[in-house]
Amino acid sequence: MSLRDSLGHSVDSVPVAPSTDAGHGGDTEIFDVVIAGYGPTGVTCANLLGQAGLSVLVLERNPDVFNRARAVNLDVEAIRVASSLGLQDDVAKTIHQGVTLIFCDSAGGEMARIQSTHSARGVLQSNFVHQPSFESVMRKGAMRFPTVLLDTDFEVVDLDNGADFVTIMGSRGQEIRARYLLGCDGASSVIRKKMGATYDGMSYDRKCLTVHGAMKRFDGTTADPDCGPLFGRGPHFRFVCDPVRPYAEIKLTGNEYRFEIEVSEDEDPSIFEDEANVWKLLNGFGIGPDDFEILHFWTFTFHVRKAKQWRMGRTFLLGDAAHVTLPTIGQGVSSGMRDANNLAWKLIMVLRGSASADILDTYYEERAPHVEEYNNMAKRVQALIQVRNPLAIRFRNAALRAVSRAKIFQTFINGAAFRQVPIVNGVVARRHAKDKSAGQILPEFEVFGPDGVKAPIDTFLGSGFVFIGLEVDPATALPDAVRKGWEPANPRFLTLRVGRRSTDPGEISDPAGVLWDWFSENDARVVCIRPDRYLYAAGHPDDAVFAAPTTLTVTSAESVVTNAAI
Numbered sequence: 001m002s003l004r005d006s007l008g009h010s011v012d013s014v015p016v017a018p019s020t021d022a023g024h025g026g027d028t029e030i031f032d033v034v035i036a037g038y039g040p041t042g043v044t045c046a047n048l049l050g051q052a053g054l055s056v057l058v059l060e061r062n063p064d065v066f067n068r069a070r071a072v073n074l075d076v077e078a079i080r081v082a083s084s085l086g087l088q089d090d091v092a093k094t095i096h097q098g099v100t101l102i103f104c105d106s107a108g109g110e111m112a113r114i115q116s117t118h119s120a121r122g123v124l125q126s127n128f129v130h131q132p133s134f135e136s137v138m139r140k141g142a143m144r145f146p147t148v149l150l151d152t153d154f155e156v157v158d159l160d161n162g163a164d165f166v167t168i169m170g171s172r173g174q175e176i177r178a179r180y181l182l183g184c185d186g187a188s189s190v191i192r193k194k195m196g197a198t199y200d201g202m203s204y205d206r207k208c209l210t211v212h213g214a215m216k217r218f219d220g221t222t223a224d225p226d227c228g229p230l231f232g233r234g235p236h237f238r239f240v241c242d243p244v245r246p247y248a249e250i251k252l253t254g255n256e257y258r259f260e261i262e263v264s265e266d267e268d269p270s271i272f273e274d275e276a277n278v279w280k281l282l283n284g285f286g287i288g289p290d291d292f293e294i295l296h297f298w299t300f301t302f303h304v305r306k307a308k309q310w311r312m313g314r315t316f317l318l319g320d321a322a323h324v325t326l327p328t329i330g331q332g333v334s335s336g337m338r339d340a341n342n343l344a345w346k347l348i349m350v351l352r353g354s355a356s357a358d359i360l361d362t363y364y365e366e367r368a369p370h371v372e373e374y375n376n377m378a379k380r381v382q383a384l385i386q387v388r389n390p391l392a393i394r395f396r397n398a399a400l401r402a403v404s405r406a407k408i409f410q411t412f413i414n415g416a417a418f419r420q421v422p423i424v425n426g427v428v429a430r431r432h433a434k435d436k437s438a439g440q441i442l443p444e445f446e447v448f449g450p451d452g453v454k455a456p457i458d459t460f461l462g463s464g465f466v467f468i469g470l471e472v473d474p475a476t477a478l479p480d481a482v483r484k485g486w487e488p489a490n491p492r493f494l495t496l497r498v499g500r501r502s503t504d505p506g507e508i509s510d511p512a513g514v515l516w517d518w519f520s521e522n523d524a525r526v527v528c529i530r531p532d533r534y535l536y537a538a539g540h541p542d543d544a545v546f547a548a549p550t551t552l553t554v555t556s557a558e559s560v561v562t563n564a565a566i
Contacts, residue, residue, distance in 0.1 A: 030165050031057045032351050034178035036156055036191050038062075040071070040131070041319030041336030042184035043138040047085045048344035050145030052463070054351060057176065058142075059168075063152040065135045068296050069212060072250055072258060073099065073330025074129040077420060078337045080444060080533065082138070084458060090137040096128040096253045099237055099330075103384070103400055106242040111397055112404035113236075126330070128237075130253040134333075156185075159194050161313030180347055181315045184336070187303070189321035195312045201305030201324075207269045211259040211278055212296045239381075241396070243388045247285075257292065259285075260327070262386075269299045302326055302382075304375055310364045316343060323371045326378035328385070335371060342367055345464075345531035349552075354488040359427065359551035366426035373421045427530060429537040429545045437522040437538035438545075442529050445518070448501050448509040460508050461529060465491040465536070467546075469526045470519045471498065473506070477526065477541035485548035491528075 033049050035042045038060035049056045074095055082091040101114040142148050155171040159181060168176045183191025192199065235251040247261040261281060263269050271277045278297050282288070306323040310316060319336030343363045349355035387396050423439040430438045445457045465486070467474035475483070475493035497509045498516045510516060519525065524538035528546060537545045 029177070031055045031176065031178040033057075033180045033182060033347065034059065034166075034168055034176055035182045035184055036168075037183070037185035037189075037319075037321070038139070038150070039066075039184065039186065039319070039336075040135060040138070040333045041321075041340055042182070043135060043142060044081060044337045044340040045182055045184060045318065045344060046142040046148050047087075047138060047145075048081075048340060049347065050142055050148035051085060052344075052348045053145075053147060054348065056145075056148045057178070058148065058150045059154045059156060059176075060150060061152055061155060063150075065132050065139065067132050068298075069131045069252065069256070069258075071131045071330070071333040072128055072252060072327075073332075073334070074127050074134065075331070075334040076126070076444075077441065078334040079127065080458070081337050081341050083456070084463075085141055087137055087141045090140075091134060094130050094133040094137060094253060096235065096251065099126040099128060102236050102238045104238055104240045105397055106240065106244075108240060110404075111241075112400040128250065128252050129333070130256065131333070133253070156190050156194075159191070159315060161315055166314040179314065179351060182343070183315065183317045183321045184319050184340075185321055187305075187320040187324050189317065191315065192307055192317055192321050195309070195315055195317070197307045197309045197312070197317065199305050199307055201303065203305075204302035206265060207263045207299045207301050209259075209261045209263055209269075209272050209278070209281070209299050210297060211261065211282065211294060213257060213292050213294045215255045215257050216291055216293060239385050241385050241387065241393075243390075243393060246385045256295075263299060272297065272299055304379070306368070306371065306375075310368070311360065316360075316363065318343065322367075323375075325371070325375045326382050328381040329374065329378045331374045331378065335374060338370065339363075339367055341532045348531075349489065354490065354552065356551050356553050359549070362426035362551075366423045369424050370421055423534050427536060427549055427551070428534070429547070429549070431537075431539050431543060431545050435538075437524065437527075438535050440535055442527075442533045442535060443518065444533075445510070445515055447496075447515065448503065448511065450503050450505050450507060452501065457508070458533065460494065461533075462492045464531050465489045466494060466529045467491055467526060468494045468496055468508075468529065469541070470496050470516065470524070472525055472541065474526050474541065478546060479542065482546050482548070486552065488552045489548070 032054040033045070033056050035045050035056060035058045038046070038058050042058060042060070046056055046058050074091075079088065079091060079095075082088055102110055103112045104110055154174060154176070156168055157171050158169040160167040160169070165177045165179055166181045168178065168181060170176070181191065183189050183195070185191055187199075237251070238249040240247050240249070245262055245264055247259060250258040250260070252258055259282070263272070272281075275294060275297065278294065279289070282292065303324045304326060307317050307321070310318075310322045318339040320332065322339065323335070325331060325335070343360070346355065346359050346363060350357050350360060384396065387393050420441050422436070422441070428438040442457070446454055447457050447460065448454050449460050467478070469477055473493065473495045493506065495507045496515055496519075497503055497507055498513050499511060501509055501511045503509045519527070522538045525540050526546065527538045528536040530536050536549075537543075539545045
């Protein structure tokens with residue numbers, strides 16, 4: 001079944017992945033990448049790899065997007081990945097832009113609020129998303145690439161990592177071969193189990209009840225997407241810090257609203273399989289059928305887990321298959337998309353012969369500490385909500401109110417709550433131990449191109465490594481040996497002109513001097529940006545820090561597609 005067919009469209013113009021007992025395309029066909037799972041992480045991988053022209057087969061037993069909105073948040077970095085795929089306009093229709101976190105006491109009184117800050121191009125750092133709509137947009141995006149195929153008739157039962165390819169075995173005796181296998185098949189990952197990777201971590205004692213529904217007008221009729229706030233609460237994310245039953249109220253896209261309610265210690269979670277008992281809880285919040293229509297409800301357990309290994313030979317784990325965290329800061333989907341964005345460019349370079357396979361080891365090296373940092377953030381927020389000791393509650397409430405009144409603390413907290421975590425290890429090069437420029441993500445500044453059109457800087461960077469020189473041409477300013485070392489990566493070289501709007505080919509301009517300030521803050525005249533927009537290095541042209549990583553070497557290309565620049 002093709003991608004287009006999985007969304008109910010005609011299959012005439014889209015390749016169909018064969019599914020026979022003999023395997024895909026006979027014994028000799030080897031896909032560049034097979035992706036197991038087609039949720040947010042898998043579909044992001046399919047788009048990134050398909051955009052590069054690699055041959056990709058997606059294995060997903062459910063041809064339709066899951067209609068339950070499990071995740072509710074999409075951060076600015078995830079939106080940036082979607083923008084790199086040309087899907088920003090369609091994705092924007094699936095999100096409620098901007099998240100304001102409001103901490104309330106047990107009576108619902110506001111104690112503090114944390115407002116989502118803007119990125120350099122004005123995109124809010126945190127946004128509510130309607131997951132089924134978002135996944136549909138991403139699947140339609142993958143349909144653009146004729147080298148991406150979808151098979152909905154293949155159940156993985158085993159795998160074998162060989163020296164040159166991985167063999168994936170199906171329940172009906174099928175076999176598929178691929179250069180690399182990506183396990184994006186969720187927290188219950190079959191791929192992880194077949195790898196023998198342990199899933200270490202913890203599960204919280206109490207369950208949570210999720211109630212997902214639609215707002216109604218006060219006259220009881222179904223609201224249109226532009227109706228006013230529900231129950232006078234506003235379009236925000238409210239944490240109600242009730243020591244008996246903490247809960248969250250979440251305004252989603254359109255007229256959809258959601259409650260995350262902790263199940264009490266003395267309650268049997270199974271009672272909430274009955275909608276009547278769900279309504280009893282909502283009634284306690286002053287909400288009835290005239291206000292709200294329940295669409296879905298379910299209970300779940302909070303988990304914080306991470307696979308001990310994310311790679312075994314040619315097989316990798318991504319997204320929930322590799323790690324899960326608390327939902328309190330909404331990083332599930334965004335974290336999986338970071339995994340995809342991190343690994344995809346490395347696979348592309350390896351498959352095209354411009355990097356050695358050793359670079360793939362940096363996937364875990366870079367992403368695991370990143371994930372851990374977000375896990376720690378989520379745990380801190382969870383602990384803040386679930387305080388139960390009366391004395392500690394009074395202290396917390398007083399502290400939150402005090403911070404809310406102090407503007408300087410408010411500014412600091414807003415930035416800390418939505419900050420983007422840098423990469424610490426891996427494909428980064430620092431001038432010295434205290435150099436904080438390498439590993440940070442390039443702010444998405446808006447600049448002018450040679451045609452005089454203002455656009456986000458990503459528009460001019462291409463899909464590979466790029467050097468940007470501040471009023472210098474890095475192609476000539478960097479030493480010959482450095483440029484030669486980078487030849488396998490075929491980097492782009494751009495000159496940044498400041499204080500003017502007009503530029504020549506190979507140049508971008510910054511009339512307002514915003515980038516000038518950024519270069520100055522990082523003590524740099526030249527920066528090297530990775531394909532995923534993190535900084536490889538920053539400094540001056542003669543700095544040794546710009547030497548190419550040793551993993552960039554000309555090797556034999558594994559992919560059948562090798563003619564496009566990364």
